[in-house]
Amino acid sequence: MTADLSFFDQVNQNFDRAAALTAHPPGLLEQIKSVNSVIHFTFPLIRDDGSLKVIHAWRAEHSHHKLPTKGGIRYAANVTEDEVMALAALMTYKCAIVNVPFGGAKGGVRISAHEYSVGELERITRRFTFELNKKNFIGPGLDVPAPDFATSGREMAWIADTYMTLNPHDIDALGCVTAKPVGQGGIRGRIEATGRGVYFGLREACTIVEDMRALGLNPGLEGKTVVVQGLGNVGYHAAKFMQENGGAVIVGIVEYEGSISKPSGIDIESLMAHRRETGSILGFPGARDLPNRDDGLEIECDILIPAALENAITMDNAPRIKAKIIAEAANGPISSDASQHLFQRGVLILPDAFINAGGVTVSYFEWLKNLQHVRFGRMEKRFVESSSRMLLSAIESSTNRIFSDLEIAEIAKGPGEIDLVNSGLEETMIEAYHEIREIKKTRGEDVDLRTASMITAIDKVAVSYRELGVFP
Numbered sequence: 103m104t105a106d107l108s109f110f111d112q113v114n115q116n117f118d119r120a121a122a123l124t125a126h127p128p129g130l131l132e133q134i135k136s137v138n139s140v141i142h143f144t145f146p147l148i149r150d151d152g153s154l155k156v157i158h159a160w161r162a163e164h165s166h167h168k169l170p171t172k173g174g175i176r177y178a179a180n181v182t183e184d185e186v187m188a189l190a191a192l193m194t195y196k197c198a199i200v201n202v203p204f205g206g207a208k209g210g211v212r213i214s215a216h217e218y219s220v221g222e223l224e225r226i227t228r229r230f231t232f233e234l235n236k237k238n239f240i241g242p243g244l245d246v247p248a249p250d251f252a253t254s255g256r257e258m259a260w261i262a263d264t265y266m267t268l269n270p271h272d273i274d275a276l277g278c279v280t281a282k283p284v285g286q287g288g289i290r291g292r293i294e295a296t297g298r299g300v301y302f303g304l305r306e307a308c309t310i311v312e313d314m315r316a317l318g319l320n321p322g323l324e325g326k327t328v329v330v331q332g333l334g335n336v337g338y339h340a341a342k343f344m345q346e347n348g349g350a351v352i353v354g355i356v357e358y359e360g361s362i363s364k365p366s367g368i369d370i371e372s373l374m375a376h377r378r379e380t381g382s383i384l385g386f387p388g389a390r391d392l393p394n395r396d397d398g399l400e401i402e403c404d405i406l407i408p409a410a411l412e413n414a415i416t417m418d419n420a421p422r423i424k425a426k427i428i429a430e431a432a433n434g435p436i437s438s439d440a441s442q443h444l445f446q447r448g449v450l451i452l453p454d455a456f457i458n459a460g461g462v463t464v465s466y467f468e469w470l471k472n473l474q475h476v477r478f479g480r481m482e483k484r485f486v487e488s489s490s491r492m493l494l495s496a497i498e499s500s501t502n503r504i505f506s507d508l509e510i511a512e513i514a515k516g517p518g519e520i521d522l523v524n525s526g527l528e529e530t531m532i533e534a535y536h537e538i539r540e541i542k543k544t545r546g547e548d549v550d551l552r553t554a555s556m557i558t559a560i561d562k563v564a565v566s567y568r569e570l571g572v573f574p
C-alpha cells in the first residue's frame with residue numbers, strides 16, 4: 103500500500119512515474135530529486151509560566167538550481183523532517199510549473215500554535231529566524247520563507263524585522279520573506295493569492311468543453327456543486343471566489359470540528375460569521391451536521407477542494423469520493439495510490455504543484471517589488487490614465503460617440519498594484535494549465551495531469567542544470 107509510504111516517498115513516487123517518461127540521464131534525475139540541504143535544530147523557549155521548552159525546527163532547501171529557494175514555514179505539532187523535505191520538493195516542481203525562478207524550500211516548527219501565547223509565538227519566530235540567519239538559510243538571494251499552516255503575515259513581519267536587525271546593511275533585506283503585511287513591504291493581493299489561484303485554475307479547466315463533456319459536465323463554473331475541506335486562508339478564499347466570482351454552489355464544508363452539508367448552498371461569509379460567533383461550523387442554520395468529521399469529503403458534488411493538510415484522501419476513503427474534479431489546494435492531500443485509483447475512475451485531479459501555486463506566484467511579485475523598491479503601477483498609473491483619456495476623446499471627436507463619466511472612469515483606469523498582481527496571477531495560472539494539459543495530451547490517455555505537470559517541472563529543472571554546466 104503506497105499510503106504506508108512516507109510523504110517524501112510519495113512525492114518521489116510521483117517523480118519517478120514522470121521521470122520514466124523523460125529521456126534525461128539517471129544521474130541528472132537523481133540530482134533533481136535530491137534534497138540539496140536540510141537542517142534540524144533545537145532551541146530553548148522560556149514559556150510565560152517560567153518553564154523551559156525545547157523547540158524542534160527544520161528547514162529544507164530542496165533545489166539550488168535557481169536561487170533564492172522559496173517555501174513556507176508551518177507550525178504543526180506533528181511536523182517531521184520527511185514532511186518538510188517532501189514539501190520543499192513540491193515547491194521546486196511548483197515554481198518550475200508556473201515559471202517562477204526559484205528553487206524549492208520548506209520550513210517547519212514542531213509546535214501546536216494555539217497552545218502558545220502571542221508573546222511566545224513571537225519569541226519562537228524571532229529565534230527561528232536568528233538560527234536560519236546564523237546558518238545561512240535565509241536571505242533575499244538565498245532562501246525566502248512565506249506562510250504555511252498556522253503562520254501568517256504577522257509571523258512574516260517578525261521574520262523580516264529580525265532579519266533586518268541582523269543585516270542592517272542589506273538594502274534588499276525586506277526581500278528575505280514574503281507575504282508580509284502591506285505596510286511592512288508586502289504586496290496587495292498576497293493574502294488571498296493561493297485561493298484566487300485555485301479559482302483561476304478551476305475556472306480555466308472548466309472552460310474546456312471536451313474535458314467537461316468527458317466528465318459529463320457542462321462547461322463553466324456557474325452552478326457547479328463544490329465541497330471544501332479546511333476553511334483557513336486557502337480554503338476560505340477558494341470558496342469565496344468560487345461562490346462570488348464563479349457562481350458555484352458550496353454544498354459542503356469539512357473542518358477540524360466536523361462536516362456540514364446543505365444542497366441549496368452555504369453562504370461562505372455567513373458561515374465564517376457563524377464560526378466566529380460559536381467557534382464551530384456545526385449548527386449552521388439550514389445545514390445538516392454529518393455524523394463523522396470526514397463524511398463531507400464523500401458528499402455528491404462536482405468539485406472537491408481539499409485545502410487542509412496532506413493525506414486527506416487515501417485508499418481508505420477514495421473509493422467513496424463522488425466528486426468529478428478534485429483541486430488539490432492543500433499540498434499532498436491525496437496519497438499516491440488513491441490518486442491513481444481516482445484517475446482510473448476518470449476523476450480529473452488538478453495537482454497541488456499547479457493549482458495551489460498562486461501563493462508563490464504572488465510572493466514572487468512581492469520579492470520583485472522589494473528588490474525594485476517601488477510599488478507596481480506607481481510609475482505608469484497616471485500616464486496610462488491620461489493617454490487612455492486622450493484616446494477616448496479622439497474616438498469621441500471622430501465618431502460622435504460620447505462616453506459617460508462611468509465608461510471613461512472604467513476604460514481609462516490606470517492599473518494599480520492590486521490590478522497588476524491579479525492580472526499577473528490570472529495569466530500565470532491560465533498559461534501553466536494549458537502547458538501541462540498539452541503535455542498530457544501528447545503523452546496519451548495513461549498520463550494524468552499530475553504526471554504531466556511533473557514532466558514539465560523535470561524538463562525545466564533539467565534545462566537549468568544543463569545551463570549551469572552541471573550536466574553536459
Ligand code: NAD
Pocket residue numbers: 249250251252253296331332333334335336337356357358409410411412431432433458459461462
Ligand atoms: P490555515 O492554517 O490557514 O488553514 C488550515 C485549515 O484547515 C484550518 O481552518 C484548520 O482548522 C483546517 N483543518 C485542520 N485540520 C483539519 C482536518 N483534519 N479536517 C478539516 N480541516 C482541518 O492553512 P493554509 O495556509 O490555508 O494552508 C492549507 C493548506 O494549503 C496546507 O496544505 C498548505 O501547505 C497549503 N498551501 C498554502 C498556501 C498559502 O499561501 N497559505 C500556499 C500553497 C499551499
